[in-house]
Amino acid sequence: MNNVVYLSLGSNLDNPIYNLIQAFEYISKLKNTKILKISDFYKTEPYGNITQDNFINCCIKIETSLLPFELLKEINKIEEEKMGRKREIKWGPRNIDIDIIFYENLKIETNKLTIPHKEYKKRNFVLYPLLDIIDNKNKIIPFIKQAKGNIEKYNYPKKILISSCLMGNRCKYNGGHNYRYLYSRLLKFDFLQVCPETFGELKIPRPPAEIQNNNKVIDKTGKDVTTNFINGARKTLDIANKNNCEIAILKSKSPSCGYREIYDGSFSGKLIKGNGITTIFLLKENFKIISS
Incomplete structure (x- = not known):
């Protein structure tokens, strides 16, 4: 009950x-x-x-x-x-x-x-x-x-950065989304939706990618997509700064948006402590991060 x-x-x-x-x-x-x-x-x-x-x-x-x-x-x-x-x-x-x-x-x-x-x-x-x-x-x-x-x-006067997949947009690596009712229906802020991976010119769908020991982002086919992730992070940060954002709500565990916990690079589902590439860029600019 x-x-x-x-x-x-x-x-x-x-x-x-x-x-x-x-x-x-x-x-x-x-x-x-x-x-x-x-x-x-x-x-x-x-x-x-x-x-x-x-x-x-x-x-x-x-x-x-x-x-x-x-x-x-x-x-x-x-x-x-x-x-x-x-x-x-x-x-x-x-x-x-x-x-x-x-x-x-x-x-x-x-x-x-x-x-x-x-x-x-x-x-x-x-x-x-x-x-x-x-x-x-x-x-x-x-x-x-x-x-x-x-x-x-x-009324909170600033826009809030949010991972686009959390709002139900199909930009996840497999063409899906990570819809969160909390943000898309209940909270009425001026959300600024971003997808760092598509900003980095990665396609939908695309092979899943994880951060490996040398801080390179490698997809499941073995391709190095680090540059794409870095370019997407830079574009995300630029958009956030131009819009005077200070809060970012980011998809958990992601190689781009994960906060404090990400997959370990083995594609086995194992988690380790760490941050995604975009999260690292945002933290350096003192953004407040919420992991969802």
């Missing part, structure tokens, strides 16, 4: 939009979990008396088979282990904050978890995003006027 859950997310460190998208990516990959809706983004005043930057907040609706305490455990892993959140100051600055607001119609009250979230009625940064996506708006509307905190809609 899948359960409908509403989560609130916020960030006010580094690049909040990058942090939020990264959190979406991790949540979307939880076991038997799917993101169904994402609210608009809102710029909000910090809660509490700590001097800090404004937050960017949103809410998401998910469907999951994880039980409440299982979901809480996974959320804490995302915050702390995967995204490095430090819980040093109560209500202080944070790169990511994820709260369970509603889990079906359950009511839970323990030291570790309270559902519905005990503070949601008081916080505009929860109520306004929830109003965008919640099925039963009567859960929210009565509390809007009495909640505290200035809030305004936030």
Whole structure:
């Protein structure tokens, strides 16, 4: 059985939009979990008396088979282990904050978890995003006027670079794609779609290629296609810089777009630590990378 859950997310460190998208990516990959809706983004005043930057907040609706305490455990892993959140100051600055607001119609009250979230009625940064996506708006509307905190809609002003295959375009080596519902349907950014391999004049379809020990990119027929990959990476970087991008969402494990993990060059499916050619170019220019 899948359960409908509403989560609130916020960030006010580094690049909040990058942090939020990264959190979406991790949540979307939880076991038997799917993101169904994402609210608009809102710029909000910090809660509490700590001097800090404004937050960017949103809410998401998910469907999951994880039980409440299982979901809480996974959320804490995302915050702390995967995204490095430090819980040093109560209500202080944070790169990511994820709260369970509603889990079906359950009511839970323990030291570790309270559902519905005990503070949601008081916080505009929860109520306004929830109003965008919640099925039963009567859960929210009565509390809007009495909640505290200035809030305004936030539109990210820059384009976001994204691997074209993730948007459903058939540019994969075998003529297929790597469609991701999260980006093509749910997130409404100004995406700048790129395919470094076709930018490097490689055909569709084409033999698969992997990076080998000497940093050469070799396709499965034994042909050296390193120059094609480098040319595609340069063109991608040029397009990204001309459009003032700072975030790139890239196809995982790819010899062009892989981030932190790529195939080892043996065409056996084995993975090793490393980055694709385009990713290397982007990292040198301090782009923030999300692997999908």
